[in-house]
Amino acid sequence: MSPTYLSKVERDEFPPPAEDKVKAIAKIIECDVDELLALAGRVASDLSDIIKQHPRELAALLRTTKGLTAEDMAKLAQRAQRAKDK
Numbered sequence: 001m002s003p004t005y006l007s008k009v010e011r012d013e014f015p016p017p018a019e020d021k022v023k024a025i026a027k028i029i030e031c032d033v034d035e036l037l038a039l040a041g042r043v044a045s046d047l048s049d050i051i052k053q054h055p056r057e058l059a060a061l062l063r064t065t066k067g068l069t070a071e072d073m074a075k076l077a078q079r080a081q082r083a084k085d086k
Contacts, residue, residue: 023037
């Protein structure tokens with residue numbers, strides 16, 4: 001991927017690259033994949049699949065988290081993981 005291409009993406013002259021390319025870039029620059037995908041206006045395909053399985057419940061969950069801090073959301077994720085592990 002050329003610097004010229006990336007510059008044009010940053011200036012909105014080209015659409016963001018596909019998910020696999022964004023993931024490769026994230027790995028190279030040691031950035032969080034989900035954060036970089038969000039900046040590219042994309043959602044990871046595995047998350048999209050989960051949302052499609054439970055659209056109402058996940059929409060309600062996401063709307064409920066509006067206004068929470070990143071720390072609060074991390075705690076919520078940990079609680080959900082513990083519930084899942086039971």
